[in-house]
Amino acid sequence: MAALSPACRKEEPVVATPLPASPSVPEPYTYSNASPDGIGKFHHGREIAKVMGHPAIGWLERDDREKEEAPSKAIAALNLAPDAVIADIGAGSGYYSFRISPHVPRGKVVAVDIQPEMLDFLRAKSRELGIANVEPHLGAVDGVNLPAASLDAALMVDAYHEFSHPAEMLASLRHALKPGGTIYLLEFRGEDPEVPIKVLHKMTEAQARLEFEAAGFRFVSNSTTLPWQHLLVFRNP
Numbered sequence: 001m002a003a004l005s006p007a008c009r010k011e012e013p014v015v016a017t018p019l020p021a022s023p024s025v026p027e028p029y030t031y032s033n034a035s036p037d038g039i040g041k042f043h044h045g046r047e048i049a050k051v052m053g054h055p056a057i058g059w060l061e062r063d064d065r066e067k068e069e070a071p072s073k074a075i076a077a078l079n080l081a082p083d084a085v086i087a088d089i090g091a092g093s094g095y096y097s098f099r100i101s102p103h104v105p106r107g108k109v110v111a112v113d114i115q116p117e118m119l120d121f122l123r124a125k126s127r128e129l130g131i132a133n134v135e136p137h138l139g140a141v142d143g144v145n146l147p148a149a150s151l152d153a154a155l156m157v158d159a160y161h162e163f164s165h166p167a168e169m170l171a172s173l174r175h176a177l178k179p180g181g182t183i184y185l186l187e188f189r190g191e192d193p194e195v196p197i198k199v200l201h202k203m204t205e206a207q208a209r210l211e212f213e214a215a216g217f218r219f220v221s222n223s224t225t226l227p228w229q230h231l232l233v234f235r236n237p
């Protein structure tokens, strides 16, 4: 088994306490004692992980990510039109956003995060790299706050498992995606004990399908050609 990755030392949460669900949405969650990496809130039996704080930006930008995750291979599989508008939800430092931006030269990447410090980092990096089509966007824990039918696609990399309100987030994505729009979900493979990431920061294909299909998305495919992650594709009907 590979040495334990720094992913096993995630930062303190920024959203540590489960918040009440919106009264307009039926309560889809259960609650129990929190495990050390979780928030004690469960969705379809999965305990939601703590949020990675912005002090971990260095870990997101680490050099060995290409070897561990093969992001260039993942991005090549996204099949984006040059004018596509794609949201990178839970963009963090924009590690994926900036690598996707050359693939959508006439479109843009909306880099959504709930931590203003992540958005500050994204803005500074856009200036440094001279990239004009990565648009930082402040989301909320329970919604992406994007206009209806404004996205061709949405990507979530190592992020969905820590959304404190996954059902509300998926409902907001159904609203923001165009009909027929695509969701790309990258999560560390929960089925594989050789993937050296904490259990709550991994997800099985079955669990992801349970949650996304319950939210109304249609499962299209899964590719397990990446070193450690699933690349799951869902479609907005």
Ligand SMILES: C[S@@+](CC[C@H](N)C(=O)[O-])C[C@H]1O[C@@H](n2cnc3c(N)ncnc32)[C@H](O)[C@@H]1O
Pocket (backbone or CB within 6 Å): 051, 052, 060, 089, 090, 091, 092, 093, 094, 095, 096, 112, 113, 114, 115, 118, 139, 140, 141, 142, 143, 156, 157, 158, 159, 162, 163, 164, 165, 169
């Ligand atoms: C582990 S980091 C991954 C960052 C990036 N996707 C990457 O792979 O480099 C997860 C990010 O998701 C963000 N996040 C957590 N809940 C969120 C939500 N409801 N909406 C948007 N971003 C969220 C966190 O603030 C954090 O920056």
